[in-house]
Amino acid sequence: MSNGDRIDGMSRESWLARAGGAHDAQTGAVLPPLQPATTYGRDRDYRPISDAIYIRDDLPLSKDAERVIAALEGAADAMLFASGMAAANALLMALSPGTLVIAQSRLYFGVRARLQQLEAQGRIGLQWFDCEDLATLKAALRPGRATLVWGETPANPTWELLDIAAAAGIAHSSGAQLVIDSTVATPLLTRPLELGADIVLHSATKFLNGHSDVLAGALAFRERDALCDAVHVERVAAGAVLGAFETWLLVRGMRTLDVRLQRCCASAQIIAAALEHEPKVRRVRYPGLPSHPQHALARQQMQGGYGALLSFEVTDGDAAALRVAGGLELIIRATSLGGVESLIEHRATVEGAQSRLPPGLLRLSVGLENVDDLLSDLRGALSRL
Numbered sequence: 001m002s003n004g005d006r007i008d009g010m011s012r013e014s015w016l017a018r019a020g021g022a023h024d025a026q027t028g029a030v031l032p033p034l035q036p037a038t039t040y041g042r043d044r045d046y047r048p049i050s051d052a053i054y055i056r057d058d059l060p061l062s063k064d065a066e067r068v069i070a071a072l073e074g075a076a077d078a079m080l081f082a083s084g085m086a087a088a089n090a091l092l093m094a095l096s097p098g099t100l101v102i103a104q105s106r107l108y109f110g111v112r113a114r115l116q117q118l119e120a121q122g123r124i125g126l127q128w129f130d131c132e133d134l135a136t137l138k139a140a141l142r143p144g145r146a147t148l149v150w151g152e153t154p155a156n157p158t159w160e161l162l163d164i165a166a167a168a169g170i171a172h173s174s175g176a177q178l179v180i181d182s183t184v185a186t187p188l189l190t191r192p193l194e195l196g197a198d199i200v201l202h203s204a205t206k207f208l209n210g211h212s213d214v215l216a217g218a219l220a221f222r223e224r225d226a227l228c229d230a231v232h233v234e235r236v237a238a239g240a241v242l243g244a245f246e247t248w249l250l251v252r253g254m255r256t257l258d259v260r261l262q263r264c265c266a267s268a269q270i271i272a273a274a275l276e277h278e279p280k281v282r283r284v285r286y287p288g289l290p291s292h293p294q295h296a297l298a299r300q301q302m303q304g305g306y307g308a309l310l311s312f313e314v315t316d317g318d319a320a321a322l323r324v325a326g327g328l329e330l331i332i333r334a335t336s337l338g339g340v341e342s343l344i345e346h347r348a349t350v351e352g353a354q355s356r357l358p359p360g361l362l363r364l365s366v367g368l369e370n371v372d373d374l375l376s377d378l379r380g381a382l383s384r385l
């Protein structure tokens with residue numbers, strides 16, 4: 001059992017260092033074995049030799065990885081998927097047809113696009129709410145109608161926060177369930193289920209794996225309820241499961257989550273504070289800064305750091321932002337986040353014409369490099385504007 005700081009009677013750090021099993025019982029190897037088989041044999045009486053039959057139904061190693069995620073989140077059950085979007089999609093497809101989804105208007109744009117597609121196809125109803133004004137969530141609820149409230153905190157890439165406990169209270173008062181995309185916070189900084197959320201979503205591609213070499217997603221459920229069962233059926237039927245090697249890499253990656261995140265959060269805090277003093281930077285967005293409009297909520301809801309992601313707006317708009325990105329030597333220009341290497345991204349370019357972001361906004365995913373090296377890279381690029 002887990003209470004966040006202690007899992008199975010161990011400190012979280014010790015437990016995580018052995019995530020997926022301290023060693024292979026058969027060989028004594030200090031890592032879980034990687035078994036790539038897609039199918040598993042039966043005995044002469046046609047009984048399965050182990051619990052495993054076919055890996056689209058259940059991969060034994062996935063169960064170990066899922067137990068790690070469930071323990072970190074304090075969940076009754078967790079499921080892995082082939083990507084964060086596959087996890088989001090499985091949840092949406094498992095809803096009964098016509099369910100109303102009330103989604104935070106500040107949201108990862110891939111999820112927003114999928115919600116809009118499903119609404120256009122008539123599979124779901126869709127309403128938006130403002131995570132900084134929960135009266136808008138109250139107003140969108142339709143008591144008596146099956147409803148899922150979709151939150152993401154901190155919200156990529158502008159880092160608004162959703163007050164999970166308050167949103168859960170409002171959702172539950174009208175019989176709705178609350179899912180939180182906690183990709184950016186990770187289970188180490190925020191535990192949405194303890195705050196009242198029903199489901200947590202992760203793009204495990206990001207911090208959980210942490211090495212930019214696995215595409216994966218996860219859902220964690222507070223209870224093994226009807227929706228949890230329906231998602232399991234959906235995963236088996238649609239087949240968006242995680243392969244054996246990716247699962248193995250993910251377990252390997254989660255073993256270092258704690259130490260990676262501590263370093264990344266500490267560096268992000270230093271960089272965010274320093275960028276606030278840069279003359280060519282108009283605004284820095286980071287929940288750990290006192291200037292963040294919801295800093296008080298961040299202090300209450302996030303423990304042990306405010307995340308490894310920040311955004312800053314370069315004065316003079318998108319051309320200047322692209323020049324800053326182009327002038328970096330150490331930080332890599334690439335999409336995605338949560339890896340050991342620092343990445344910078346001009347989100348408006350990636351999101352295209354429909355982007356609603358300030359054109360000068362650059363998103364920085366802070367990795368494990370020396371913080372002084374990162375800062376001098378950023379300062380150098382800004383000074384050459």
Ligand code: PLP
Pocket residue numbers: 083084085086108110111152156181183184202203204205206215216217336
């Ligand atoms: N949720 C958030 C907050 C994300 O940032 C992303 C991807 O960037 C996703 C979900 C989708 O995850 P994936 O790329 O693993 O499908």
